[in-house]
Amino acid sequence: MAFEKMKLKEIEVWDGNMAASHAMRQVQIDVVSAYPITPSTPIVENYSKFLADGYIEGEFMMVESEHAAMSGCIGASAAGGRVATATSAQGLALMMETLYQASGMRLPIVLNIVNRALAAPLNVNGDHSDMYLTRDSGWIHFDAYNPQHVYDLNFIAFKVAEDHDVRLPAIVSQDGFMTSHTAQGVRTLDDDTAYNFVGEFKPMNDMLDLDHPVTHGVQTEEDWHFEHKARQHNDLMTKVFPKIEEAFDAFEKLTGRRYNIVETYHMDDAEVAIVCMGTSVETAAEVAKELRENEGIKAGVIGIRVLRPWPYKQLQEVVKNLKAVATLDRSSPNGAPGMLFNEISGVVINLDKRPVINNYIYGLGGRDLTKVHVAEVFRDLKANADAGKLTTPTQQFIGVRGPKLSYL
Amino acid sequence: MGEIKKIKNLKEFSTSADRFEGANLLCPGCAHSIIVREVLNATNDDLVLSASTGCLEVCTAVYPYTSWDASWIHIGFENGSTAVAGAEAMYKALKRKGRLKQPDREPKFVSFAGDGASYDIGFQWISGCMERGHNIMHVVLDNEVYANTGGQRSSSTPIGGSTTTSPAGRVSYGEKQNKKDMVAIMAAHGIPYSAQVAPNKWKDMVKKIQYGLEVEGPVFINAMSPCTTEWKFDPKDTMMISDLATDSLVFPLYEIIDGHKLNITYRPKTVIPVEEYLAAQGRFKHLFKDEYKHLIKEWQERVDKQWEMLQRREEAGV
Numbered sequence: 242m243a244f245e246k247m248k249l250k251e252i253e254v255w256d257g258n259m260a261a262s263h264a265m266r267q268v269q270i271d272v273v274s275a276y277p278i279t280p281s282t283p284i285v286e287n288y289s290k291f292l293a294d295g296y297i298e299g300e301f302m303m304v305e306s307e308h309a310a311m312s313g314c315i316g317a318s319a320a321g322g323r324v325a326t327a328t329s330a331q332g333l334a335l336m337m338e339t340l341y342q343a344s345g346m347r348l349p350i351v352l353n354i355v356n357r358a359l360a361a362p363l364n365v366n367g368d369h370s371d372m373y374l375t376r377d378s379g380w381i382h383f384d385a386y387n388p389q390h391v392y393d394l395n396f397i398a399f400k401v402a403e404d405h406d407v408r409l410p411a412i413v414s415q416d417g418f419m420t421s422h423t424a425q426g427v428r429t430l431d432d433d434t435a436y437n438f439v440g441e442f443k444p445m446n447d448m449l450d451l452d453h454p455v456t457h458g459v460q461t462e463e464d465w466h467f468e469h470k471a472r473q474h475n476d477l478m479t480k481v482f483p484k485i486e487e488a489f490d491a492f493e494k495l496t497g498r499r500y501n502i503v504e505t506y507h508m509d510d511a512e513v514a515i516v517c518m519g520t521s522v523e524t525a526a527e528v529a530k531e532l533r534e535n536e537g538i539k540a541g542v543i544g545i546r547v548l549r550p551w552p553y554k555q556l557q558e559v560v561k562n563l564k565a566v567a568t569l570d571r572s573s574p575n576g577a578p579g580m581l582f583n584e585i586s587g588v589v590i591n592l593d594k595r596p597v598i599n600n601y602i603y604g605l606g607g608r609d610l611t612k613v614h615v616a617e618v619f620r621d622l623k624a625n626a627d628a629g630k631l632t633t634p635t636q637q638f639i640g641v642r643g644p645k646l647s648y649l
Numbered sequence: 650m651g652e653i654k655k656i657k658n659l660k661e662f663s664t665s666a667d668r669f670e671g672a673n674l675l676c677p678g679c680a681h682s683i684i685v686r687e688v689l690n691a692t693n694d695d696l697v698l699s700a701s702t703g704c705l706e707v708c709t710a711v712y713p714y715t716s717w718d719a720s721w722i723h724i725g726f727e728n729g730s731t732a733v734a735g736a737e738a739m740y741k742a743l744k745r746k747g748r749l750k751q752p753d754r755e756p757k758f759v760s761f762a763g764d765g766a767s768y769d770i771g772f773q774w775i776s777g778c779m780e781r782g783h784n785i786m787h788v789v790l791d792n793e794v795y796a797n798t799g800g801q802r803s804s805s806t807p808i809g810g811s812t813t814t815s816p817a818g819r820v821s822y823g824e825k826q827n828k829k830d831m832v833a834i835m836a837a838h839g840i841p842y843s844a845q846v847a848p849n850k851w852k853d854m855v856k857k858i859q860y861g862l863e864v865e866g867p868v869f870i871n872a873m874s875p876c877t878t879e880w881k882f883d884p885k886d887t888m889m890i891s892d893l894a895t896d897s898l899v900f901p902l903y904e905i906i907d908g909h910k911l912n913i914t915y916r917p918k919t920v921i922p923v924e925e926y927l928a929a930q931g932r933f934k935h936l937f938k939d940e941y942k943h944l945i946k947e948w949q950e951r952v953d954k955q956w957e958m959l960q961r962r963e964e965a966g967v
Binding site: 271272274298299300302303304305306308309312313314315316317318319320321322324338339342346447448449450451452454455456457458459460461462465469 | 695697699706707710711712713715717718719720721722723724725727728731732733734735736738739740741742743745746748749750751754756773774776777780781
């Protein structure tokens with residue numbers, strides 16, 4: 242039976258996993274090589290069902306580990322076609338070696354990461370410690386805050402990654418369970434519109450072009466390794482953002498939905514702001530609105546939409562007039578300030594006027610971040626802004642049992 | 650199915666159009682390059698190749714050079730088999746979708762890996778590829794040691810072999826474990842074809858490679874690759890050592906079809922003692938001390954038993 246297109250409602254009730262699965266179906270991936278792991282498993286299961294029901298024309302490799310999943314993706318991508326997979330947590334950790342290989346070989350693979358804590362202790366719930374592993378791996382990284390974002394950002398990820406000026410793999414991350422298993426209304430694209438937005442895959446240095454043999458994955462030692470890595474870094478620093486902007490613009494034109502490299506909520510006249518990722522962005526935005534109304538705090542929220550390349554200049558524009566900033570990391574830094582604290586500090590360090598910055602570690606292993614927690618953070622920020630200096634420790638833990646933990 | 654290449658004699662075979670260039674960094678006398686050339690020259694079909702990290706990989710694709718005139722990929726140490734499996738999956742997908750650039754050509758997918766990358770670190774990946782039934786051939790360049798990193802033991806290293814991590818010493822005769830029987834393990838996956846080959850028996854090699862490339866489904870080939878550096882013999886003696894290995898039956902040549910039907914493909918006219926094979930290599934030198942001589946006897950008994958087992962399996966035909 243020939244593969245068929247699917248008729249979708251204008252708004253479907255999907256969780257983040259289903260949104261990712263449908264986006265993967267609609268872009269007509271040539272090879273998916275995957276291994277199931279909670280909480281990303283339904284992406285692979287949904288895709289298997291689409292295949293079983295005749296909605297997938299491509300190949301599906303159900304392999305024996307996440308390392309093999311990405312290895313299969315690399316071989317398939319180098320052969321010359323559209324490739325994607327999905328994983329979480331321990332699976333991502335096992336896959337890590339191959340993430341560097343995929344990006345170093347400039348293969349435009351799309352990886353859906355459904356966030357989950359890293360063991361030990363074993364935990365299946367969402368936090369950002371797994372995706373923090375990927376920061377230096379040379380992948381473009383988009384972060385979704387809800388199922389609609391997961392769906393939309395998948396199309397954008399393929400479009401940017403496969404652009405011949407970019408040729409780098411891309412991650413779309415979503416919060417385990419909070420996004421991946423929470424059904425919400427998702428505005429859909431019909432199959433043709435979705436496919437046409439990304440377009441037909443255009444191969445480059447494809448192994449299957451039998452008249453033009455190509456060698457992939459060479460050895461370079463001290464004589465050439467540095468140049469390769471420098472070129473990759475250069476392309477991430479200079480070529481990716483313009484392509485992301487282009488894709489965001491085109492997507493807005495098509496759907497009316499606007500994405501930005503740095504997302505801002507209530508930031509026009511904000512004096513204090515929270516920087517965070519994932520589902521927490523929406524929670525924080527709601528609290529900011531309430532505190533503006535109820536307590537007169539000029540609160541705003543900065544959501545990291547693109548974690549890599551790191552939007553250094555874009556963030557400078559957003560934070561330069563703030564008095565105090567809280568960086569919220571959903572990952573234990575294990576002996577250091579959190580990643581967002583360090584990277585935001587880097588953003589402001591050479592500005593004429595710098596906000597006071599502190600750091601909160603929260604939500605590990607799926608612990609809820611409540612509106613009460615977020616309100617406390619904004620009140621800390623207000624105190625720091627009024628004092629013009631830290632009135633709190635540099636780093637605090639939110640919502641952990643026992644005496645309050647704070648450091649530095 | 651493409652047309653099977655006819656090869657009349659060694660001269661013609663060795664002068665076939667090379668898709669593996671002599672310009673590489675492998676040691677003089679290294680059997681890897683001989684085996685790779687034999688595999689590639691056995692067919693006129695288009696090839697998509699991979700190599701796992703190891704001697705072959707580091708010696709043939711050092712930027713900005715390549716020794717490969719066929720598409721080739723290296724990812725890492727453990728995953729060369731899965732790399733070509735991915736490429737083969739892409740071939741199937743693009744064929745179905747009508748997007749192949751040369752739709753009338755059917756490339757063959759072959760991965761090369763050492764014994765370390767196959768018996769040890771890549772074991773799971775190869776097992777996965779065999780179980781899933783990809784239309785690929787995995788060729789082990791079996792030199793019984795991690796040669797690329799300076800001669801550490803692998804699970805292919807035979808008992809008594811002195812390596813840098815199982816050295817012979819005052820109180821040790823070297824490697825303590827038996828060589829892993831990979832051909833049997835791979836055959837146990839029920840794959841259509843698994844076989845053991847040796848570079849000196851090139852006609853046997855060509856027959857097996859041609860059969861393996863034509864058959865539908867995963868194929869496992871274990872190629873004995875004498876290592877002048879780690880086995881410690883003179884580079885000019887590679888073929889002599891190979892002859893000793895096949896004629897002493899330390900490396901018996903056989904094939905297993907559909908996971909069970911075993912055929913012995915080479916029977917030496919005169920079987921030579923294992924002792925002669927061991928004596929020709931520095932890695933076994935210490936076995937000839939008085940206190941270890943019983944190991945040579947035990948080795949001969951093991952080889953005899955193995956040969957008997959192979960013959961019985963062949964007779965049984967099941």
